[in-house]
Amino acid sequence: MIRRLMLALDDRLGTAHFMRKALRKAFPDHWSFMLGEIALYCFVVLLATGTYLGFFFNASSQPLIYKGSYASLHGIPMSAAYASVLRLSLDTRAGLLLRQIHHWAALVFLAAITVHMCRIFFTGAFRRPRELNWIIGLVLLILALGAGFTGYSLPDDLLSGTGLRIAYSVLISVPFVGVDLAFLFFGGAFPTAQTIGRLFFTHVLIVPALIVVAMTLHLGIIWRQKHTQFRGPGRTENNVIGSPLWPNYAMKSVGLLFAVAATVTALGAFFQINPIWLYGPYNPSNVSSPAQPDWYIGWLEGALRLGPSWDWQIFNHTVPAPFFAGVMLPLAFFFLLFVWPFLERAMTHDGEPHQLLDHPSDTPWRTGVGAAVLTFAIVLTLAGSDDVQAKIFGISVETLASLYRIVLLILPVVVGLLTFEFAREVRDRRNASPKADGRVVISRTDSGGFVGQPEENTQRRS
Numbered sequence: 001m002i003r004r005l006m007l008a009l010d011d012r013l014g015t016a017h018f019m020r021k022a023l024r025k026a027f028p029d030h031w032s033f034m035l036g037e038i039a040l041y042c043f044v045v046l047l048a049t050g051t052y053l054g055f056f057f058n059a060s061s062q063p064l065i066y067k068g069s070y071a072s073l074h075g076i077p078m079s080a081a082y083a084s085v086l087r088l089s090l091d092t093r094a095g096l097l098l099r100q101i102h103h104w105a106a107l108v109f110l111a112a113i114t115v116h117m118c119r120i121f122f123t124g125a126f127r128r129p130r131e132l133n134w135i136i137g138l139v140l141l142i143l144a145l146g147a148g149f150t151g152y153s154l155p156d157d158l159l160s161g162t163g164l165r166i167a168y169s170v171l172i173s174v175p176f177v178g179v180d181l182a183f184l185f186f187g188g189a190f191p192t193a194q195t196i197g198r199l200f201f202t203h204v205l206i207v208p209a210l211i212v213v214a215m216t217l218h219l220g221i222i223w224r225q226k227h228t229q230f231r232g233p234g235r236t237e238n239n240v241i242g243s244p245l246w247p248n249y250a251m252k253s254v255g256l257l258f259a260v261a262a263t264v265t266a267l268g269a270f271f272q273i274n275p276i277w278l279y280g281p282y283n284p285s286n287v288s289s290p291a292q293p294d295w296y297i298g299w300l301e302g303a304l305r306l307g308p309s310w311d312w313q314i315f316n317h318t319v320p321a322p323f324f325a326g327v328m329l330p331l332a333f334f335f336l337l338f339v340w341p342f343l344e345r346a347m348t349h350d351g352e353p354h355q356l357l358d359h360p361s362d363t364p365w366r367t368g369v370g371a372a373v374l375t376f377a378i379v380l381t382l383a384g385s386d387d388v389q390a391k392i393f394g395i396s397v398e399t400l401a402s403l404y405r406i407v408l409l410i411l412p413v414v415v416g417l418l419t420f421e422f423a424r425e426v427r428d429r430r431n432a433s434p435k436a437d438g439r440v441v442i443s444r445t446d447s448g449g450f451v452g453q454p455e456e457n458t459q460r461r462s
């Protein structure tokens with residue numbers, strides 16, 4: 001029946017040639033090419049679980065007195081949004097499980113994107129002709145951060161309300177336009193009755209729709225340009241070697257979808273996350289301590305905690321401290337990332353197209369810079385939980401913050417230089433003895449011997 005259907009389609013649309021070519025498309029087998037797919041499949045899980053949550057969440061700041069099944073909060077005033085998440089967690093069938101899977105999937109989504117971006121950076125996959133996809137990837141990263149933060153803020157509990165208040169304070173710190181921007185987004189001086197409704201609309205429609213558009217472009221460009229590949233026998237700038245789309249790659253990829261779904265489901269089933277009934281409803285006069293955001297916001301939180309306490313006067317206008325750490329630093333960080341392919345090209349005078357990837361040791365200086373920037377972000381992330389560490393180690397938060405400021409200035413430079421030296425050593429040794437290259441693809445025979453890997457699916461780049 002399928003054969004007849006295909007023949008009928010081919011007869012009318014001439015699809016056979018396209019399909020034959022598409023099904024033979026080569027996908028590299030290296031594990032690091034699965035990182036982007038893990039992000040993709042987390043997004044699928046997020047859409048599926050989020051749809052379920054959407055049926056029960058009430059995006060309203062309407063105040064009410066709690067009378068539900070959780071006795072510890074009886075008689076407490078709260079918003080209808082918070083009450084609906086309590087009901088979803090404690091009285092709705094599978095509600096808590098799906099809430100937890102959704103939250104874990106968001107954490108893994110951002111982790112997968114970050115590691116995927118590192119693989120693209122450290123192997124030079126962003127070089128010509130893939131600069132555009134690097135930029136679209138960064139847009140995806142920003143959208144994913146936006147999706148995470150807006151979702152995290154929806155339950156209107158004490159922890160997320162505190163995070164929102166910080167975001168509001170950072171926004172109004174922007175000189176001249178900050179207050180207008182904050183009023184536009186929050187609908188007035190925080191907290192307002194509009195905030196939850198606007199966050200909900202942004203979280204469930206605007207951001208996911210933009211992610212779908214950006215992902216479609218991202219994957220479409222990959223399809224058109226074909227994948228890069230690591231160096232190896234038979235691999236050149238003019239071909240791509242790997243599993244054919246059908247059946248090998250398709251089966252592997254469906255398996256990965258199930259593995260990702262199973263992993264985040266197990267995390268949601270066995271590891272509690274964001275138990276909002278323990279935090280209580282948001283109340284502007286209270287702040288819980290210790291208070292931690294989700295991991296991907298940690299570097300911003302750390303920047304605010306370590307940032308300089310400058311208050312500048314410009315044209316009779318105060319530019320307060322949160323502006324430097326909360327706005328300038330992330331802007332500088334993303335600016336550096338956006339222009340990196342062009343910066344590297346200007347520095348190396350290498351405008352050639354690259355289909356073969358670098359080993360991180362091939363370009364010690366890029367690897368060193370990447371390691372330094374990563375260290376900077378990790379130190380900021382750790383500093384974002386200095387209150388928890390101060391409690392554990394019995395030292396004051398102020399002492400710890402001063403320590404982190406010193407570490408933040410010194411450690412990235414040290415790690416960057418050490419990584420540079422290490423990568424250079426690896427490269428020089430490899431160049432001195434090509435046999436130690438380690439890039440030969442070897443496979444085992446049935447009788448226990450070794451042979452060179454057969455290159456089964458080679459595709460020419462057009």
Ligand code: HEM
Binds near residue numbers: 116
């Ligand atoms: C929602 C987030 C993202 C998804 C779902 C996604 C998905 C993918 C997938 C499936 C691939 C092909 C397999 C692979 O190379 O891993 C890919 C490749 C690529 N991605 Fe992403 N990606 C995302 C974010 C990013 C980010 C943040 C960057 C960089 C800033 C980026 C840059 C690239 C580039 C340059 C390629 C081509 C690499 C090559 O051919 O070797 N992506 N992406």
